[in-house]
Amino acid sequence: TVQAEVAEAILAKQKCVESRAGKITLDLEQEINQLSNRTTDLELLSQTNDDLYLLQSFPAFSSELPIKDWSEIRVESAVYVGTLRRALRRAASELEETIKAEVKRLCKTFRAKLPLPVLISGPIFSQNYANKLVDGYKKLAVS
Numbered sequence: 001t002v003q004a005e006v007a008e009a010i011l012a013k014q015k016c017v018e019s020r021a022g023k024i025t026l027d028l029e030q031e032i033n034q035l036s037n038r039t040t041d042l043e044l045l046s047q048t049n050d051d052l053y054l055l056q057s058f059p060a061f062s063s064e065l066p067i068k069d070w071s072e073i074r075v076e077s078a079v080y081v082g083t084l085r086r087a088l089r090r091a092a093s094e095l096e097e098t099i100k101a102e103v104k105r106l107c108k109t110f111r112a113k114l115p116l117p118v119l120i121s122g123p124i125f126s127q128n129y130a131n132k133l134v135d136g137y138k139k140l141a142v143s
Contacts, residue, residue, distance in 0.1 A: 002094070006087040013083065024073060031067060 045057055 002087055002091050006084060009083045009087075027068065028070075035067075 045054060048054055
């Protein structure tokens with residue numbers, strides 16, 4: 001069914017997004033740990049009075065850490081929206097077709113069962129009988 005297909009597609013997309021989010025989270029945590037360690041080391045180095053130690057340690061701190069460019073990372077919270085829209089359109093279309101078929105069937109059934117004269121109770125309802133169009137409020141079509 002359409003509902004099962006939508007649920008399956010949503011679950012598959014959700015697993016994919018969760019996996020990607022987990023990897024990004026791990027990468028961020030690792031980078032945060034590296035930066036925290038570097039900050040701690042720099043704070044200790046800034047408090048030293050030993051100039052020789054400072055000069056010997058400086059080259060290690062002057063090099064940049066391998067930091068990832070996070071500006072291209074996009075977090076899409078509703079990846080399944082497109083799939084859901086397509087499924088809803090398909091379901092709405094199927095429902096519309098079913099309703100049209102049912103209305104057509106009911107019209108044929110009632111047309112066969114209604115004898116004339118017919119009491120017409122609304123302006124929308126109209127009936128063509130003996131080449132005369134009758135419509136309106138509470139008019140009686142007479143044969």
